[in-house]
Structure formats: structure tokens, C-alpha cells
Amino acid sequence: MGSIDNERRFKSITLPCEWVEDYRPGGYHPVVLGDVLDQYKVIRKLGDGSSSTVWLARDLKKSGYVALKILVSNISGSTTELRLLRDITKFAEGTRYITRLLDEFEHHGPNGIHKCLVFEPMGPSVNSMVEELPQFHPRRQEMKVRYPLQMAKGILKQSLQALVFLHENGIAHGDFQLGNILFTLDNIISAPEELLRQEEDVQAKSISPPIQRLDGKQDKWAPRYLCVARPLVPFTSYEGFKVKLSDMGGAYFFTGPLKMPVTPLGLRAPELILTGAVNNTLDVWSFGCVLFELITGQPLFCVPWSEMEDDDHLLSLTAQLGAIPDELFKHWTTSSLYFTPERMLFNCQLGGVPPGEEPLMVEQISMEESFDRADPDLDEEEAHKVKALIRWILQYNPAKRPSAAEILADPWFCEIDVESVSKVNIV
Numbered sequence: 210m211g212s213i214d215n216e217r218r219f220k221s222i223t224l225p226c227e228w229v230e231d232y233r234p235g236g237y238h239p240v241v242l243g244d245v246l247d248q249y250k251v252i253r254k255l256g257d258g259s260s261s262t263v264w265l266a267r268d269l270k271k272s273g274y275v276a277l278k279i280l281v282s283n284i285s286g287s288t289t290e291l292r293l294l295r296d297i298t299k300f301a302e303g304t305r306y307i308t309r310l311l312d313e314f315e316h317h318g319p320n321g322i323h324k325c326l327v328f329e330p331m332g333p334s335v336n337s338m339v340e341e342l343p344q345f346h347p348r349r350q351e352m353k354v355r356y357p358l359q360m361a362k363g364i365l366k367q368s369l370q371a372l373v374f375l376h377e378n379g380i381a382h383g384d385f386q387l388g389n390i391l392f393t394l395d396n397i398i399s400a401p402e403e404l405l406r407q408e409e410d411v412q413a414k415s416i417s418p419p420i421q422r423l424d425g426k427q428d429k430w431a432p433r434y435l436c437v438a439r440p441l442v443p444f445t446s447y448e449g450f451k452v453k454l455s456d457m458g459g460a461y462f463f464t465g466p467l468k469m470p471v472t473p474l475g476l477r478a479p480e481l482i483l484t485g486a487v488n489n490t491l492d493v494w495s496f497g498c499v500l501f502e503l504i505t506g507q508p509l510f511c512v513p514w515s516e517m518e519d520d521d522h523l524l525s526l527t528a529q530l531g532a533i534p535d536e537l538f539k540h541w542t543t544s545s546l547y548f549t550p551e552r553m554l555f556n557c558q559l560g561g562v563p564p565g566e567e568p569l570m571v572e573q574i575s576m577e578e579s580f581d582r583a584d585p586d587l588d589e590e591e592a593h594k595v596k597a598l599i600r601w602i603l604q605y606n607p608a609k610r611p612s613a614a615e616i617l618a619d620p621w622f623c624e625i626d627v628e629s630v631s632k633v634n635i636v
Contacts, residue, residue, distance in 0.1 A: 218428065220421045224414060224437050227257040232431035235283035237262055238318040239432035242409055242416075245269070246325060247314045249277050253407040254436035255330075259471075260284055260458055265330055265405060265441070273398045274405065275311060276328040280458075282321025289465075290457050291324070293380055297457075300378070306371035308391065308455040319429050331455060332392035332445035335364055335503075341442050355506025358586040364390065364452050365503055366625045371454040372492055372613040376463075384459035384471050385495040387502065393451045394444050407439050415439070463489050474512040479526055479533060479605055482519050483540040490607045496616070497602030501576070504595055505583035509576065517559040520547070524557060529576040534605050576600065594621050 219229045231237050240262060244251045249266035255276055256263045266277040294310040297303035312327035333341065339356055348354075356364065368390050375382055382389075397405065408415050417435040422428050459471035466487040472478075478494035480486040501509040509529065512522045520543055527533060532552065538544065546561035548554055556568035574582075577596050587595065598621055604610050616622065 218422050218424075219431070220423060222417045222420070222435060224417050224435065226417060226435040226437060227262060229420060229431060229435060231281070232320065232428075234320050234430065236281050236320050236430075238279050238282070238316060238320060238323045239430065240264065240279065240436075241432050241434065242407055242436065246277065246279070246316050249275060249327065251277065252402060253405055253441075254438050255440055256334075256438045258456070258458070267402055274330050274400075276308075276330045278326040278328060279316070280324045280326070282318070282323050289461060291326070293457050293460050293462070294326070296378070296380070297375075300374075302374055303378075306367070306374045306453055307457070308453050328455075330394060330397065330441065331453065332394050333440035333442050334388045335368075335390040335392070335452060336387035337440060338392055338442070338445070339506075341445075353506050353584070355585075356503060358504070360450070361503040362625045363450065363627055365500060366617075366622055366627050367452045368454060368499075369496065369613060369617050369622065370627075372496060373617050375454075375460075376489070376492070376613050379463045380460055381463060381466070381489060382454060382457070382460050382492050383467060384456060384473070385454075385492045385499065386473050386476055387499060388473075389454060389456045390452050391455045392445045393453065394441055395446045397441070397444050400444070405441070405444075407436060409434075474514065474518055474522065475508050475510040477522070478607070479523070479537055480607060482522055483533075483537050486607075488607050490610045490612075493602060493610050493613060493616070496613070497599050500595070500602070501580065501599050504585050504587070505580055506585075507579075507583055509579070509599075515559070520559055524559075527554070528573040529579060530600075530603055530605070531575075537605060576603070591621075 217230060222229050227237060232239055240251055242251060242253070246266075248268060248270045250269055251264045251266050253265035254262070255265050261278050261280045264277045264279070266275050268275055291313060297307050298310050308331055309329045310326060311329060314325050316323045316325050332338070339354060342356075345352060345354055355361070372382065372385065410416065411418050415437055419434055420428070420431050459467070461467045468487075470481065470487055470491060472481065472491060472495060476495040476498045478491050480488070481491060498509045510522060510525050512518050512525070515521065523533065523541060524547060533541070538552070547556050554573070555570070556562050557571045558569035562568045576599060580592070580596055585592065598616070598619060601611060602616060
């Protein structure tokens with residue numbers, strides 16, 4: 210079986226699905242629509258990540274629907290996520306802010322033993338839902354695709370309340386991002402299964418064509434086809450919307466931080482990039498970046514994956530937030546490709562200046578300028594408050610960053626009434 214680990218087995222699949230090569234011992238459990246795991250019948254794909262696939266399933270014993278998260282088998286022995294979720298579900302407050310764990314079981318499959326976590330079903334993520342708002346259909350070229358201001362404020366305050374709850378209980382989320390903030394659903398308990406069920410339709414690109422091995426053999430580790438994620442957009446509650454934090458797979462207790470946090474590239478704190486240091490403020494840094502993104506509709510740090518992604522990020526940090534302090538800067542081993550010994554920036558070309566070429570210099574735009582150029586829907590006074598808030602959060606020195614509770618106590622957040630902003634007319 211070791212031979213399948215290092216070589217490609219399958220013809221490529223171009224649909225937006227998990228990587229088919231990860232169906233191998235230790236990897237994903239192969240699922241097709243209609244499968245029954247324990248008491249749960251799979252009827253729709255909700256999403257996938259590097260360590261799990263998530264499905265809408267019908268509870269055959271209790272009726273109603275659940276979200277079934279099937280972990281890859283090589284991490285299914287890890288109990289941190291489960292311990293955290295069990296702790297959280299003891300608190301009534303926790304289920305207000307964090308997706309609720311309803312059940313857990315193990316499933317034996319061709320790729321190993323998979324831990325399966327059963328949650329309340331949720332709607333799409335904040336990351337993807339913005340595209341679905343009615344005012345962006347039809348989509349016109351000049352449109353700024355971002356949440357209406359009141360809706361953005363509601364999302365920010367509710368997700369911050371979730372962070373405060375976690376941090377007060379000694380837990381870091383570890384992967385705070387828009388993709389892990391989910392909208393709650395209208396009540397779907399009485400919805401007929403056929404209304405929610407995903408079609409096995411290759412033409413409609415709901416599923417992939419049959420998976421084929423390059424050598425023509427049958428494969429015992431992969432499913433017959435892959436499903437394209439179909440979040441429950443039509444059943445999502447707009448009016449009186451609520452959001453919850455999901456995916457505690459990267460979470461950790463403050464007393465036992467992870468060696469390798471799973472924070473997305475553009476949301477990593479500078480000390481994590483340069484020294485790998487994990488502290489209790491990493492979620493706070495990510496929140497500061499998310500605050501900028503939800504209000505402006507664009508990421509503060511856009512860091513595409515590359516071999517030079519750290520340099521790319523650090524150059525962007527320098528431009529937007531100012532010079533990196535000496536005690537951190539000394540850990541930037543490739544800094545001489547961009548800075549003189551006196552720390553003057555002379556080149557922005559990733560990887561250094563190619564032989565015989567001139568250094569590349571690009572305009573250095575501060576966070577405040579980027580914010581203003583995005584033309585958010587704020588008057589000048591409120592824009593000034595939000596920029597000051599972001600600047601307060603995104604400090605290079607972790608000891609100076611505010612806690613989640615301190616941010617929540619800021620006057621700007623105090624003025625956001627979650628109940629009223631979640632009833633805004635979004636059109």
C-alpha cells in the first residue's frame with residue numbers, strides 16, 4: 210500500500226472538490242450520496258477542508274438533519290478538537306457562539322478508522338455568502354462586492370463575542386477566518402429530503418464524472434465520484450441573521466499551544482511568520498485583518514501561496530503597518546534582498562534583484578490609505594474610528610495588542626446592536 214503514497218493514481222478532476230489523490234490509507238473516507246454512516250444518511254455535500262469532508266445527513270433515528278464531519282483517518286486519533294467541543298457544549302453560552310456538537314462516533318472504512326463529528330447543520334460561510342446577496346444579481350462590473358455596512362457590523366460583533374467566549378475559557382480558535390464563520394439556517398427540520406438532496410448529475414456539475422485510475426484498475430480507496438459542495442444557501446436566514454464560529458480543528462488550549470497553527474497565510478501574525486511563536490493573541494491579529502476585510506470588501510494582506518510567501522507577506526506588513534521592530538526583523542533571514550544594511554527599502558522584487566536588472570520599487574501604501582481607497586460606506590468620523598481600531602489591534606508587539614474582551618468594550622463595538630443590525634434589509 211505504500212506505493213500509492215508518492216505517485217498520482219487518477220485522471221485529473223477540474224471541479225472544485227477535495228484532491229482526489231487524498232483518498233488513500235490515512236486520508237479521506239470515500240463517500241457517495243445515499244451512504245449511511247451509523248444512523249446518518251448522507252444527502253448533500255456541504256464542504257471540504259484539508260482534514261475532513263462535511264455532509265448534510267438525515268438522522269434516521271431521530272428524524273431531522275445534521276452536519277456530518279468525517280475526519281481523515283490519520284488525525285482521527287487526535288482528541289484535541291473533540292475535547293474542546295465537549296468542553297464548549299457544557300456551556301449554554303457556548304452553543305450560542307460555536308456550532309453545536311450533537312454526537313460523535315467512529316467509522317471503519319478502506320482508508321482506516323475515521324472519527325465522525327455530528328453538528329447542527331449550518332448555512333454557508335461569510336466568505337462565500339456575500340456573492341449570494343440579492344443586490345449582486347445580476348452582477349455588474351462596477352459593483353463593489355461586500356456586505357452592507359450594518360450586516361458587516363453584525364457579523365463582526367457576533368464573531369468577536371464568540372472569540373471572547375473562547376478566550377475566557379482558555380481556548381484559542383487558531384483558524385479565525387471568514388470561511389469559518391457560518392450563517393445559521395431557517396428551521397429545516399420539516400423540509401422534505403428531496404428538497405435538500407443533492408442530485409447525482411454530472412451535466413449540472415453537481416458531481417464529477419466517474420473517477421478513473423491512470424492504470425485503468427479499480428481503486429478500493431476512492432469513491433465512485435466526487436461531490437461539489439452545495440452549501441444550504443436557499444435555506445439560510447437573512448432576516449434576523451446569526452453567525453457562529455465553526456471548525457475547531459485548529460483550536461488549542463492556551464496551556465497547550467499547537468506547534469504548527471493552521472492560520473491562513475494572509476491572517477498570520479508577524480511573530481508567527483518570523484519565529485513560529487504561538488501566543489494567546491494570534492486570533493486577535495486575525496480578527497484585526499478580518500475587520501479590515503469585512504468593512505472594505507478586500508483583504509488587508511493578500512498573500513498567494515508561493516515559495517516566497519513569507520517575504521511577500523513581510524513586505525506587505527512593512528508597507529501597510531510600518532517598519533518591523535528590530536527584535537523581529539533580525540529573524541528575517543532574506544531581508545538583505547530588499548533592505549540595505551541601514552534598513553532602507555531598495556527592492557520589492559520577490560527573491561531579490563535578478564542579475565543585470567534594476568531593483569523593483571512599488572508604491573508603499575499604508576493600511577489607512579488602503580482603507581480609504583476601498584471607499585467603505587462610512588462617514589469620515591466613523592472611518593477614522595475604525596482605522597484607529599485596526600491600528601490598535603495590529604501591533605507588532607503581542608503584549609500591546611488588546612484582548613478580544615477589550616476590543617468588544619471599544620465604543621465602536623458597544624454602539625453595534627446585534628439584534629437590530631441582524632434585522633437589516635440587505636437588498
